Amino acid sequence: MGVNDGHADASATRVEFTFDASDSGLPFVEVAARESCSVRFEELVPRGADRYAEFFSVRDADPDRVLAHLESVDGLDAELITGGSDGGLFEFLLTGRDCPVVTLAEAGALPRGVRSVDGGARIVAEVPGSGDVGAAVDAFADAYPSAELVSKREGEGPTTIFAERDLLSALDRRLTDRQRVAIEAAHESGYYEWPREATAEEVADELGVAGATFHKHLRAAERKLIAALAEYAGE
Template sequence: MSDVAGKTEAESVVEVEFRVQSETYPFVGVSAARECTMELAKMLPRPGGQYAEFFDVTGTDPDGIVSLASTHETLDATLLAEYERGGLFEFTVYGDCPAFSLAELGALPRTVEGVEGTGRIVADIPTEYDASAVVAAFLDEHDDAELACKREKESVRPMFAESAFRTILENDLTDRQREVVEAAYDAGYYDWPRERTGSEIASDLGISSATFSEHIHAAERKLLTVLFGAGAGRGV
């Protein structure tokens, strides 16, 4: 088994911070319309060039967020968990999203938040990419964005607390879910840019693409429960 929980990156990266004001972006527009805060908790690649973005919404009742977000043609929204004055939402993004654009350019979004109509994005650019070129390409695509900060830093960031990760692997994931998510990780499915597609990994495992998607999405949901529960004190 690969050491998924213990993997960290210890290298120099360039951190960039952008400010965006356009309400055409859902995390900005929804935060403005509902006078709330939307914070990206996790971003995962999906087949077909899509991304699943998990947003924690606070400061408003979750009712109506799905219908409001779904007015954007490039977005599907699902309420995953509801709590007092907030909720956890999954947004499947097809494009027209600055975090999506940064990921496609090779950057790793770390903070994406909308606070009452003001958007803020912080991302790390790994050393194998030209940071200036990534910034220039992003600003060309999003002329409403503004570069607020750019600096070099050391990156050491584990994905999960190891004890929580091991517990969920051993107790909650089925054998097939664990096999699929480990194979995907080892094959570079979660790298940006992605090294292997879901269809290729499914073929290696001798299963269909639909079965691969079913198992990996179920495993991701359980692992995200650890992340959100530990970080926010709430069960999902």
């Protein structure tokens, strides 16, 4: 299956496409099927060159049981960020294994909605107007040949990882001063634009701090922000 539309229309800010898929080899699909629960992708953030952290929220499942299952998955480091009696927010770091979220990111598409319920998955992504929609769709279809393209449409508005209004609201409530400085600098520099306009090392240099220090505060800020957004989305 292939969609060879070439580059997105320059007059459209973005193109959104949706796949339906079912792959029991994917950790988030496995969890949904095993626990008869809902697993929703919340956010993807960079973790250095060609590495990403994925955040998924799980509802209607015991978070300790979910974590125990994830810890047995080869090539996956999982951590429970926040949790309650019937779900939680998890961070996934993948090494040497496929994942639709990362496949999309590396093809130039920004994942916008990934959800699995009882073993089925719906995956929504968008490509900015300057991107190659056909290449992104074909890359995903090649990686997941059983997936079905169910829709493709043009939209307006800028493509960023974090919406500015949500970012600023969460900044006011949850972050320490150093975390606030780190994520504000990253946001203003274009670190969260898609494609990224600055690396973490460049932002750290601009702030005059060590890269490790910047990464520490930025990662803590990201986790708090994503937890806040996940809570808002789940209400």
